[in-house]
Amino acid sequence: MKILRRADEVAEWSEAYRTAALSVGFVPTLGGLHEGHLSLVRQARLECDRVVVSIYLNPAQFDSASDLDHYPANLEADLDACREVGADIVLVGERTDFLPEGFESWVFVEDLVRKLCGTGRPGHFKGVCTVVTQLFHVVRPHRAYFGSKDFQQAKVVSKMAEELLFDIEIRLLPTVRSADGLAMSSRNERLTEVQRAASTVIWESLQAARELITGGETSVDVVRESLAGIFDKTGSCELEYAEVLAAETLRDFPDGVLNLDGEGVLVALAARFGDVRLIDNIQVTATDASGRMEEAELEIDGGN
Amino acid sequence: MKILRRADEVAEWSEAYRTAALSVGFVPTLGGLHEGHLSLVRQARLECDRVVVSIYLNPAQFDSASDLDHYPANLEADLDACREVGADIVLVGERTDFLPEGFESWVFVEDLVRKLCGTGRPGHFKGVCTVVTQLFHVVRPHRAYFGSKDFQQAKVVSKMAEELLFDIEIRLLPTVRSADGLAMSSRNERLTEVQRAASTVIWESLQAARELITGGETSVDVVRESLAGIFDKTGSCELEYAEVLAAETLRDFPDGVLNLDGEGVLVALAARFGDVRLIDNIQVTATDASGRMEEAELEIDGGN
Numbered sequence: 001m002k003i004l005r006r007a008d009e010v011a012e013w014s015e016a017y018r019t020a021a022l023s024v025g026f027v028p029t030l031g032g033l034h035e036g037h038l039s040l041v042r043q044a045r046l047e048c049d050r051v052v053v054s055i056y057l058n059p060a061q062f063d064s065a066s067d068l069d070h071y072p073a074n075l076e077a078d079l080d081a082c083r084e085v086g087a088d089i090v091l092v093g094e095r096t097d098f099l100p101e102g103f104e105s106w107v108f109v110e111d112l113v114r115k116l117c118g119t120g121r122p123g124h125f126k127g128v129c130t131v132v133t134q135l136f137h138v139v140r141p142h143r144a145y146f147g148s149k150d151f152q153q154a155k156v157v158s159k160m161a162e163e164l165l166f167d168i169e170i171r172l173l174p175t176v177r178s179a180d181g182l183a184m185s186s187r188n189e190r191l192t193e194v195q196r197a198a199s200t201v202i203w204e205s206l207q208a209a210r211e212l213i214t215g216g217e218t219s220v221d222v223v224r225e226s227l228a229g230i231f232d233k234t235g236s237c238e239l240e241y242a243e244v245l246a247a248e249t250l251r252d253f254p255d256g257v258l259n260l261d262g263e264g265v266l267v268a269l270a271a272r273f274g275d276v277r278l279i280d281n282i283q284v285t286a287t288d289a290s291g292r293m294e295e296a297e298l299e300i301d302g303g304n
Numbered sequence: 305m306k307i308l309r310r311a312d313e314v315a316e317w318s319e320a321y322r323t324a325a326l327s328v329g330f331v332p333t334l335g336g337l338h339e340g341h342l343s344l345v346r347q348a349r350l351e352c353d354r355v356v357v358s359i360y361l362n363p364a365q366f367d368s369a370s371d372l373d374h375y376p377a378n379l380e381a382d383l384d385a386c387r388e389v390g391a392d393i394v395l396v397g398e399r400t401d402f403l404p405e406g407f408e409s410w411v412f413v414e415d416l417v418r419k420l421c422g423t424g425r426p427g428h429f430k431g432v433c434t435v436v437t438q439l440f441h442v443v444r445p446h447r448a449y450f451g452s453k454d455f456q457q458a459k460v461v462s463k464m465a466e467e468l469l470f471d472i473e474i475r476l477l478p479t480v481r482s483a484d485g486l487a488m489s490s491r492n493e494r495l496t497e498v499q500r501a502a503s504t505v506i507w508e509s510l511q512a513a514r515e516l517i518t519g520g521e522t523s524v525d526v527v528r529e530s531l532a533g534i535f536d537k538t539g540s541c542e543l544e545y546a547e548v549l550a551a552e553t554l555r556d557f558p559d560g561v562l563n564l565d566g567e568g569v570l571v572a573l574a575a576r577f578g579d580v581r582l583i584d585n586i587q588v589t590a591t592d593a594s595g596r597m598e599e600a601e602l603e604i605d606g607g608n
Contacts, residue, residue: 007469019323098469104414105433105467111408129409130468137469163409164434165311165402165441 002089003079007098007138010052010091014140022049026141028132031055032072032186033081036176040145041085043173052139053082056093060127063120066275072186091138098134107133107164109156115250116152116243116268117279125156132157136166144168149175149183151268151281155250175280177203183280195273198236202271205230206282209244209267213258214289220244220256227269240270240277247283260286306393307383311402311442314356314395318444326353330445332436335359336376336490337385340480344449345389347477356443357386360397364431367424370579376490395442402438411437411468413460419554420456420547420572421583429460436461440470448472453479453487455572455585459554479584481507487584499577502540506575509534510586513548513571517562518593524548524560531573544574544581551587564590 004010017024025044029037033055044051055078062068075092082090107129112118118125136144144161146154151172158170176184181203182196191199205227212223227242246253248263258265268281308314321328329348333341337359348355359382366372379396386394411433416422422429440448448465450458455476462474480488485507486500495503509531516527531546550557552567562569572585 011471019325021323103467104416105411105464106414107409107411107437107468109409133411134469137471160409163407164411165315165438167315167441 001083001087003092004089005092005094007091007093007134010089011138011140013089014052014138017050018140023143024048024139024141025051026135026139026144027051027053028135028144029053029055030057030071030186031075031078033078034176034184034186036147036149036184038081038085039176040147040173041082041087043171044143044145045086047171048143050088051086052089052091052141053087054091054093054135054139056091056098056131056135057095058098058127058131059095060099060130061124062127063122063124067277070190072189091135098131106130107160109159112152112156112159112250115245116241117270118152120240120270125153128153129156129160133160133164136161136168141168143171145171145173147175148172149185149280151266151283152250155248181207183278185278187276187278190276191273195236195276198234199273199278201231201234201237202269202278202280205242205269206267206280210282210284210288213260213265213267213284214291218257218259220253220258223258223267227267231271237271237273240272242269243267260284260289305387305391307396308393309396309398311395311397311438314393315442315444317393318356318442321354322444327447328352328443328445329355330439330443330448331355331357332439332448333357333359334361334375334490335379335382337382338480338488338490340451340453340488342385342389343480344451344477345386345391347475348447348449349390351475352447354392355390356393356395356445357391358395358397358439358443360395360402360435360439361399362402362431362435363399364403364434365428366431367426367428371581374494376493395439402435410434411464413463416456416460416463416554419549420545421574422456424544424574429457432457433460433464437464437468440465440472445472447475449475449477451479452476453489453584455570455587456554459552485511487582489582491580491582494580495577499540499580502538503577503582505535505538505541506573506582506584509546509573510571510584514586514588514592517564517569517571517588518595522561522563524557524562527562527571531571535575540577542576544576546573547571564588564593
């Protein structure tokens with residue numbers, strides 16, 4: 001595994017791979033690697049001839065200096081993990097490498113960023129899009145891998161890649177979860193024991209929302225209130241937002257009536273446990289709902 | 305010469321060129337080709353194995369619908385001209401090809417666009433940067449060619465290409481002028497005879513500014529007032545701006561005292577002749593000034 005610290009070295013390797021007709025998979029990360037990231041690298045390993053991972057704690061996607069400073073960084077552990085899952089190249093960037101003093105060229109996506117994390121974190125997605133653009137230019141992957149926990153980020157990057165005519169397939173893979181449902185996140189290790197115990201409310205409330213929707217509930221407000229209600233009963237945390245949106249466009253449902261046809265429903269939330277902000281989401285589709293209905297029918301049959 | 309109407313066809317050719325280790329030169333245009341454009345294609349022809357020209361009347365870089373609608377378009381003449389100077393591929397884009405309904409991914413450069421044409425045309429450079437990014441992704445050139453008449457545009461694109469880590473050399477070539485000094489522009493043909501005669505004021509005033517600066521004038525205000533004065537004496541036109549800036553950074557000189565050391569001085573103006581807006585500029589460097597001083601010394605010597 002090559003550990004490279006300069007973008008132009010990575011670009012040279014990438015060009016050599018392309019010239020040799022080898023496909024390149026790319027997993028951009030902020031470091032603090034966990035099973036979620038590693039699942040992306042494993043999938044890239046399955047689908048591509050060569051796999052590039054970047055570890056760059058992008059300051060432009062943090063709105064809070066404290067969040068940036070507390071982001072877990074253990075480069076040796078990250079590199080060991082990359083080696084173990086078979087990365088070919090790891091690009092390790094220093095904070096100022098991609099965004100030097102006086103930097104002024106930015107990439108952003110207008111509409112998709114107005115919801116969810118875009119509301120409370122105004123510069124966040126501009127920071128993501130800009131650095132992902134730079135990394136795409138350096139790595140020139142055929143496929144890039146993103147996790148569903150950061151669903152909006154993946155949608156924004158997909159939109160950007162499609163519209164700016166990057167010739168890159170954006171692959172969105174499932175969220176990896178602990179046994180109790182908590183989505184893997186580098187920030188989880190900053191939770192106190194009490195907060196960690198309370199954090200199961202996230203998965204619990206999302207599952208309750210899924211139950212409601214597959215059970216036939218069509219009111220966005222009812223689903224949101226159910227989520228908020230479950231959080232209200234839990235100490236040690238504060239719900240920042242809970243949204244029920246069309247999954248592809250991240251738009252509100254007209255008149256607050258959700259609709260499983262077509263793109264399906266995204267239920268997404270952000271919550272604070274002390275100064276640790278966690279996000280999670282689920283998608284509910286017509287197939288989920290019909291599965292649920294079949295289940296119900298089976299139960300009825302079984303009861304006969 | 306291949307005339308291609310789909311971006312993905314161009315991308316395939318460009319990838320084939322790269323795989324064959326052929327260098328690619330790129331000249332993006334809005335159509336309405338004149339000697340200025342053709343000088344860029346000729347230079348690309350000299351420096352690169354393959355030359356791609358794009359003809360795409362980018363609606364996002366026009367702030368006025370009337371300017372867009374009146375932009376000269378004669379595709380057959382443009383294609384003939386490209387053939388004559390030896391282009392290998394011409395990408396012909398329809399208005400909605402690059403910016404379809406609902407488009408929302410944009411690229412912009414913050415600081416450089418606050419001056420000159422950025423002031424009166426707020427969305428202009430965002431439109432340029434976005435479509436140039438798309439074209440760069442499709443064509444993947446080794447070198448891209450821009451003319452000095454649109455000096456600020458070339459600076460903005462250079463900054464963007466450098467900061468977003470495009471691996472593309474931006475080549476800035478001299479403005480091509482008519483015998484009377486008027487810079488070649490597709491818009492020139494919209495001038496009436498009277499306006500065309502008046503338009504020599506642009507070159508006259510820029511030459512007067514050069515004389516002043518190489519003669520030792522260091523006051524930005526004096527140079528600007530000289531330019532404005534020459535325009536005031538001319539009918540059929542209106543000066544929109546006349547600026548004297550540091551040529552690399554497009555920044556104002558501190559305390560209005562211009563300085564030929566280092567990056568040199570940009571004198572740039574925009575003027576309206578009826579509804580036709582023309583821009584032009586010159587750069588003045590320390591070498592120009594010392595040339596002028598040597599000339600003066602020779603005159604003194606000659607006088608002895």
